[in-house]
Amino acid sequence: MCLGVPGKLEDINGDIGAARVGAITTPVNLMLTPEARVGDFVMVHAGFALKVMDGAAVAETLNIYKSVAQTRSRLDEMCARLNETAKGLAPVNLMEVCGTHTVAIARSGIKARLPANVALISGPGCPVCVTPVGEIDMAVELALSRRARVVSFGDMLRVPGSTLNLEAARGRGAKVDIVYSPGQALAMAGREEEEIVFLAVGFETTAPIIAAAVKTAAAADLANFSVLVSHRLIPPALDALLSDPNALLDGLICPGHVSTVIGWQAYDGLARRYKVPCAVAGFEPGDILESIVMLLEMIRAGQAGVANQYSRSVRREGSQPARQAIEEVFNVVDGDWRGLGTIKNSALRLRPRFVRFDAAVKYELQARRVPEPKGCRCGDILSGRSAPADCRLFGVACLPEQPVGPCMVSSEGACSAAYLYGEAAG
Amino acid sequence: MRQEAGGRRQEAFITLAHGSGGRLAAEFIQRRLAPLFPGLGEMDDAAVLRPKGAGIAFTTDSFVVDPLFFPGGDIGRLAVFGTVNDLAVQGAKPSWLSLAVVAPEGLPLDIFDAVIASVAAAAKETGVSVVTGDTKVVERGGLSGLILNTAGIGEMIPGADLSAARITAGDAIIVSGPIGAHEVAVLSQRHSLGFDKIQSDCAQVACLAGELVGRLKDAVRWMRDPTRGGLATVLNEMAVAAKATIEIVEDQIPIEPAVQNAADILGLDPLYLACEGRFVAVVAGPRAEEALRRLKLRPGGENTAIIGSVTGVDNEHPQVRLNTRFGSRRILRYLAADQQPRIC
Ligand code: SF4
Numbered sequence: 001m002c003l004g005v006p007g008k009l010e011d012i013n014g015d016i017g018a019a020r021v022g023a024i025t026t027p028v029n030l031m032l033t034p035e036a037r038v039g040d041f042v043m044v045h046a047g048f049a050l051k052v053m054d055g056a057a058v059a060e061t062l063n064i065y066k067s068v069a070q071t072r073s074r075l076d077e078m079c080a081r082l083n084e085t086a087k088g089l090a091p092v093n094l095m096e097v098c099g100t101h102t103v104a105i106a107r108s109g110i111k112a113r114l115p116a117n118v119a120l121i122s123g124p125g126c127p128v129c130v131t132p133v134g135e136i137d138m139a140v141e142l143a144l145s146r147r148a149r150v151v152s153f154g155d156m157l158r159v160p161g162s163t164l165n166l167e168a169a170r171g172r173g174a175k176v177d178i179v180y181s182p183g184q185a186l187a188m189a190g191r192e193e194e195e196i197v198f199l200a201v202g203f204e205t206t207a208p209i210i211a212a213a214v215k216t217a218a219a220a221d222l223a224n225f226s227v228l229v230s231h232r233l234i235p236p237a238l239d240a241l242l243s244d245p246n247a248l249l250d251g252l253i254c255p256g257h258v259s260t261v262i263g264w265q266a267y268d269g270l271a272r273r274y275k276v277p278c279a280v281a282g283f284e285p286g287d288i289l290e291s292i293v294m295l296l297e298m299i300r301a302g303q304a305g306v307a308n309q310y311s312r313s314v315r316r317e318g319s320q321p322a323r324q325a326i327e328e329v330f331n332v333v334d335g336d337w338r339g340l341g342t343i344k345n346s347a348l349r350l351r352p353r354f355v356r357f358d359a360a361v362k363y364e365l366q367a368r369r370v371p372e373p374k375g376c377r378c379g380d381i382l383s384g385r386s387a388p389a390d391c392r393l394f395g396v397a398c399l400p401e402q403p404v405g406p407c408m409v410s411s412e413g414a415c416s417a418a419y420l421y422g423e424a425a426g
Numbered sequence: 427m428r429q430e431a432g433g434r435r436q437e438a439f440i441t442l443a444h445g446s447g448g449r450l451a452a453e454f455i456q457r458r459l460a461p462l463f464p465g466l467g468e469m470d471d472a473a474v475l476r477p478k479g480a481g482i483a484f485t486t487d488s489f490v491v492d493p494l495f496f497p498g499g500d501i502g503r504l505a506v507f508g509t510v511n512d513l514a515v516q517g518a519k520p521s522w523l524s525l526a527v528v529a530p531e532g533l534p535l536d537i538f539d540a541v542i543a544s545v546a547a548a549a550k551e552t553g554v555s556v557v558t559g560d561t562k563v564v565e566r567g568g569l570s571g572l573i574l575n576t577a578g579i580g581e582m583i584p585g586a587d588l589s590a591a592r593i594t595a596g597d598a599i600i601v602s603g604p605i606g607a608h609e610v611a612v613l614s615q616r617h618s619l620g621f622d623k624i625q626s627d628c629a630q631v632a633c634l635a636g637e638l639v640g641r642l643k644d645a646v647r648w649m650r651d652p653t654r655g656g657l658a659t660v661l662n663e664m665a666v667a668a669k670a671t672i673e674i675v676e677d678q679i680p681i682e683p684a685v686q687n688a689a690d691i692l693g694l695d696p697l698y699l700a701c702e703g704r705f706v707a708v709v710a711g712p713r714a715e716e717a718l719r720r721l722k723l724r725p726g727g728e729n730t731a732i733i734g735s736v737t738g739v740d741n742e743h744p745q746v747r748l749n750t751r752f753g754s755r756r757i758l759r760y761l762a763a764d765q766q767p768r769i770c
Binding site (some may be wrong): 002024044046071076087107155218 | 448449450612614617618619620621622624677681683684686687690691692693695750751752753754755756757759763765766767769770
């Protein structure tokens with residue numbers, strides 16, 4: 001659900017740093033990592049440094065994946081370990097909670113190399129897939145009314161609303177822009193008179209960044225900037241999934257970048273309560289394989305704890321400043337999830353003292369409840385009960401260029417990933 | 427059913443997807459343009475006319491890009507190279523160009539001049555002459571940047587016989603250099619990402635393609651330049667046109683590290699990123715090494731690579747298969763819609 005890459009800080013100038021990512025350098029906002037120093041590795045997400053990483057561990061990983069031959073031998077070794085650990089186990093269902101894992105798994109073709117008794121199912125960790133139609137409609141309506149310019153991440157452009165998506169709205173004269181970072185939306189608001197509304201989607205990874213943007217807007221008294229908040233929280237959704245007596249989940253591959261913020265402790269209670277082992281994983285194919293090995297080992301031993309495969313970025317308590325930023329700016333409220341219904345304490349709303357930045361209040365927008373499209377089985381897919389191929393519309397009426405349901409929209413949606421990166425026959 | 431109705435409503439308007447490199451764009455052209463212009467023929471990258479001798483090739487293309495100037499190029503260079511490259515991958519030596527410019531009222535003249543100068547320089551670089559042209563200005567507010575159109579005529583290289591129908595099992599697939607730099611350079615500039623190291627690959631491929639066809643003649647089966655939709659889309663077009671099964675080896679695809687890094691940051695798949703100075707060629711298997719050697723010797727061809735092969739033709743279900751870095755295999759599909767910077 002959340003892209004992130006390690007970058008090495010080469011320069012710091014107040015709140016802005018220059019991070020080297022492989023062969024390139026890119027500006028990063030350092031508001032959420034006040035402790036960062038030149039030479040540190042930081043996790044970069046949407047133009048913000050989210051956390052200072054374990055530098056030695058990052059360097060070691062970069063080294064492992066440096067050459068093709070080395071990568072291959074590391075992966076082969078992992079596959080061998082995985083096969084060994086899986087031997088003799090009854091069939092297990094593991095859920096990769098995070099959509100970015102779904103894409104990494106699909107792109108690398110991991111599934112084709114798993115033993116027959118290990119199945120991976122895609123979970124609800126794709127913001128595009130779980131954002132309710134009514135909330136998209138609010139953004140579309142606002143953009144069409146031309147009372148404000150609606151700005152968001154590229155992911156949101158094609159999410160179908162009940163009649164139009166943002167891209168189609170733009171085709172009809174609505175003001176819609178894509179940015180890579182909310183920092184760019186702030187800059188637009190600072191530069192122009194125009195009203196700027198940022199459509200804020202995403203989970204705990206993105207929420208602190210939006211919090212930082214709102215705090216910046218408050219400090220600068222930017223009256224023409226506001227946020228349409230559609231954030232969701234992962235642990236309450238997992239709780240809802242696991243509490244379903246029909247759930248057939250034997251283990252969870254937990255999202256590495258959400259966990260970078262909330263820490264692996266967030267899954268402790270869930271693992272124990274539902275007796276389901278959890279492993280927080282990074283995003284290299286080798287990371288994912290290793291996390292599967294960790295889950296299988298726990299399943300073998302009959303344990304239900306939390307393993308942390310992604311220790312180069314994830315700590316027990318996560319990132320203090322990022323969590324604080326969320327806490328300071330947002331309240332936790334109940335939230336609707338596409339396919340999963342209303343989940344208690346699973347969404348964020350701006351606190352009263354930031355209410356002037358709440359676009360829903362400012363423009364008096366209200367989310368209507370919109371029924372799911374007929375025949376779409378996203379709900380079952382997001383909760384791991386069905387696979388995309390079980391949907392009769394899959395690949396026929398529902399295609400990435402003409403999505404029926406939300407799981408086909410984002411490239412990390414379970415249906416889209418299954419379609420675009422399908423395993424080759426023969 | 428509500429969704430179907432919604433789908434039809436959206437069809438009443440031009441959407442950005444109609445102009446992208448994907449299937450929707452292909453369908454749009456087939457349905458709305460092809461029936462009206464029989465002269466478009468098979469709609470390869472250029473039409474081949476055969477009045478005498480080896481014949482001539484004729485093509486046209488329009489260009490819009492935001493921003494007009496980006497690291498490694500600008501709209502003027504794009505407009506020349508886009509058209510000459512379409513001629514070149516058809517086996518022609520580009521000779522003449524037309525140029526039409528549509529500009530908005532109020533455009534600073536120095537911008538206009540810079541673009542035209544760039545057109546001239548690019549034409550000189552390629553050895554083509556712009557022999558006819560036109561300029562139109564539209565009312566303020568009707569257009570924000572510039573639109574350039576070029577048409578080009580080239581003379582077919584003797585011995586060239588390029589057609590998807592000639593692709594057979596055992597043919598090798600070659601790409602003339604690292605992919606994806608153009609789109610990343612443009613995105614970087616548009617979103618002020620400061621990836622200053624990344625220059626667009628915007629260039630003419632006429633010399634390289636001409637060398638290949640001139641030397642290997644009909645051992646070169648088919649060529650195309652991977653612009654919008656990138657390498658993955660061209661491979662799919664080829665698979666469909668030749669009813670072929672294609673196997674690509676991920677590790678062999680040349681990608682500059684900086685482009686890969688930028689794609690990782692933005693959440694883009696390099697295989698779908700547009701190039702403006704590369705071509706894909708299908709060459710008879712036994713001649714593949716020779717093709718590679720010849721191209722590598724040429725300026726701009728140093729990083730040519732053989733990335734895969736055709737494993738079968740006459741398939742009811744044409745398919746591009748990618749052997750992943752991870753030792754696994756998956757299907758590689760068409761681009762669904764232009765890629766945008768993502769968070770997830
Ligand atoms: S294939 Fe389309 S309609 Fe079916 S579940 Fe997936 S998104 Fe919904």
